[in-house]
Amino acid sequence: MKIIVPMAGRGSRLRPHTLTVPKPLIPIAGKPIVHRLVEDIAGVINQDIEEIAFIIHKDFGNQVPKDLIAIAEKLGAKGSIYYQDEPLGTGHAIMSAKESMSGPVVVAYADTLFRADFALDTTADSVIWVKQVDDPSAFGVVQLNDKNEIVDFVEKPAEFVSDLAIIGIYYFKSGETLRSELQYLLDNDITKGGEYQLTDALENMKQKGMKFVPGKVDEWMDCGNKNVTVDTNNRMLAFLHADGENMVAESVVNNNSTIIPPCCIAEGVVLTNATVGPNVSLGKGTKVENSTIKNSLVQTNSIIRNANLDNAMIGNNAIFDGKFTSISIGDYSVLE
Template sequence: MKIIVPMAGRGSRLRPHTLTVPKPLIPIAGKPIVHRLVEDIAKVLNDSIDEIAFIIHESFGKEVEQDLIAIAEKLGAKGVICYQNEALGTAHAILCAKESLSGPVVVAYADTLFRADFNLDKDADSVIWVKQVEDPSAFGVVQLNEANEIVDFVEKPKEFVSDLAIIGIYYFKSGETLRSELEYLLDNNIIKGGEYQLTDALENMKVKGLRFVPGKVEEWMDCGNKNVTVETNTRMLNFLKLDNELLIDNSVVLENSEIIEPCFIGKNVVLRNSTVGPNVSIGDATVVENSTVKNSLIQTNSVIKNAVLDNAMVGNHAVYDGKHTQISIGDYSVLE
């Protein structure tokens, strides 16, 4: 089994945090978004992963590429780096990893996390991960027949046709078939909105009689902007607590301080005269002093002093000493 992860976008809605780090590498509860994504996919697949192909912009740099390859290797897979340097759509992005489009593959966009407990139907030609939503008009949705098979894809329906939203994760039994359909779109310049769309390839496959079925997820978590990323961190921490995952490192130094769980606290963190939690993630080697922090994300090697933070997001190597509460400051920022 192979996983293909398109992630070449700039993540502009999450700036300033994505000015120095691609959005999929921003940690949620101590692990990069893309790391959690591929881990959760591996659990659903119940199969060994041979290769993970990451589709990035070439400007992301060698350090990012090394981080991504390390994520694949932690799952026992080979990491492959592919480039998409022009934003030409979802179909174009996937085809940038055409050498990996062989055998069974999963395509997963790296700006979403999920929780699911379903058995993958590997006899289907394709499985599309979906989540029941209250307002389908904001999403692409699927329609099902009585046999629980997908019979139509509808983009942002103005009238109700289905409440099963496509979350951006797909299984294909034959990577070769998907590659052929994507190449057909590009060879024939089939464009919508100025881009080559994966949904056009799916529609062509369905017309040819391929069998599509849904994989329904219980939770779907977005990481699009600061507020929803902080909310996703909160939800993930609560899930991990239920899973009894160790979230507080033994090296944490507590000086007249309290941790209210659930929290993720990394290595060599120092807490002085502070209350941290609930729903807080703090990266390695950060110092929090004379502060109260809840519902927030703080990355590595930062210093927080004299603060009352709630719904805040602080980058790496940042310094904050102030009165604002719902702050969002990026890497190497100093506010005193």
């Protein structure tokens, strides 16, 4: 099994945090979004992962490919790096990794996390991960027949046709077939709004009689902007705590401080006269003094003093000393 992860977009809605770090590498409960994504996919497919192909932008720099390859290797897979330098749509992005499209593949967009407990139907030509939603008009949805097969894809339906939203994760029994269908779009310049879309390839495959089935997830968590990313961090902490995972490093220095679970507190964190939690992630080397923090995400090597934070997101190497509460501070910012 191979996993293809298109992630060349910078994530403008999550600025300032994505000005220095691509969104899929923002940590959620102590691990980058993309790391958690591929781990969760591995748990669902229950097969050995041969390769993880990451599609990035050349402007991401030299360190990002190294970090991504390390993530793949932690899962026992080969890491491959491809580049998409023009935003020409989902189909174009996936085709940037065409050399890795062979055998069974999973395509997963790296801006979403999920929790699921279903067995992957490897007899189907394709499995599309979906989540039941209250307002399907904001999503692309699938329609099912009485055999639980997908018979139609509808983008943001004005009238109700289905409440099963496509979350952006797909399994294909044949990577070669997917590559051929996407190549057809490129060769014939079949676009929507100037972009080559995966959904057009799916529709062509369905018209040829290929079997599509849904894979229903229990939880779907977005990382689109600051508020939903903080909320996703909160929810992931709760899930991991319920699973019995210890998320407080032994090297944490606790000076007259209280930790209210669930929290993810990394190595080298120093807490002094602080109350941390619930629902807080603190990255490596961060120092918190005379502060109360809840429902917040703080990355590495930052300093927080005299603060009362709630629904806050703070980047790497930042310094915050002040009375503000619901803040969003990027890397290397100083407020004191």
